Amino acid sequence: MSTDFQQARIALGLRLRELRTEGALTGRQLADRLGWPQSKVSKLETGRQTATQEDLKAWAAGVGQPHAAQELAARLRVLESHSRSWRRQLAAGHRPVQDRLTVEYERSTVMRAWEGSMIVGMLQTADYARHVFGAYADLHRSPRDIEDAVRARVQRQEALYQPGKQYHIVMWEAALRALVGSPAVMAAQLDRLGSALGLNTLSLGVVPFEASLKLPPANGFWIYDERLVIVEDWHAELWLDQSDSVALYRRVWEVLAGAAVYGSDAHKVITRCRRALGSA
Structure with a gap:
């Protein structure tokens, strides 16, 4: 808190x-x-x-x-x-939460993200997102509007193809290896990441396990245009718009991004994670 x-x-x-x-x-x-x-x-x-x-x-x-x-x-x-509990946010299901986030994406130009535990929503396949929403609906005992939430998340990804938008996303290798759903679901998800590397609007970095970390890979967060940070925790989201808080998370992001690999090197990490799944 x-x-x-x-x-x-x-x-x-x-x-x-x-x-x-x-x-x-x-x-x-x-x-x-x-x-x-x-x-x-x-x-x-x-x-x-x-x-x-x-x-x-x-x-x-x-x-x-x-x-x-x-x-x-x-x-x-x-x-x-400042703090929006999941209990209250999810009282009407996951779709309204996705719609509120879409507003922030639409009004923002430059977005930065860090995620250490799972694939960021902006790059999730429909099957991967379906497993994520299902798991959280079970955890929070919220309405299971899973398909509506998946459609909203996938629709939001169309912004990846809008000129003028910039997405700077960094993930830990652990996020690429966490088996969310079946091996087949994860294999398709990693293939999606590999193809996303070529998007003009996206800078995708992966922090390999062997990278030296100056900060621990803690909670995931998004920074929207230096005006807003949204941090996820198990019980709530924190929406932080104070300039000193935004600046702090920007420094955290810079440190973690500095440990990441990009381009062909990022593709090599994705490929080795994909191979670890075998023939899935």
């Missing part, structure tokens, strides 16, 4: 406590009024739990200040602009 996110959640909790005390209510009294366990009131006020829009509306009404619901909702939107 990011420091910015936690600070924003604590600030929201302090505001909730302020509204409760203004209403001359104890935590127990408010909990009883709302039909909540007292621990929920305590966790919300101390920033140990993230409120929902429904929680905030109920809180405002419970303390006798329903007009405060709009203010609290605005605070929550600011908080969620």
Whole structure:
């Protein structure tokens, strides 16, 4: 969890406590009024739990200040602009998440990506993407709109052929070897990477296992036009638009990109990963 996110959640909790005390209510009294366990009131006020829009509306009404619901909702939107939980994002399935990302791709010109664990979405085959979405739907117990999500991801890849766009993608060799789906699915995926090396809009680098790394290959992320970084974690995405955060991730990307090989050397790494799959 990011420091910015936690600070924003604590600030929201302090505001909730302020509204409760203004209403001359104890935590127990408010909990009883709302039909909540007292621990929920305590966790919300101390920033140990993230409120929902429904929680905030109920809180405002419970303390006798329903007009405060709009203010609290605005605070929550600011908080969620930094951290967007998968539980909430995937409540309606994977397709809406893909559509929101497409907006960022469309409004951006230069994009940089690092991925150490799987093939980046912009270069995934439909079968590979299908296995990824299925695995995450199982993990998060979200609606299984797998085919809609796959279509959205594949459609977004058309931007790879748009003049004026630039994609600088770097992946660790581990991402090319992780067996996502069957060996046949992975073989087709590696063939796709090999063919993508010739795209004019794409600079594709691979960090080989034998490369010396100045930084550990941690979380994957995308940088959009030096204005936004999206970082994926198991529980949430972080959307970071502060200039110092964007600059930090740009430095991380430069270090990792500096350890990568490109062109024919990248093709050699892809080929050896493909051969490791045998006759698949």
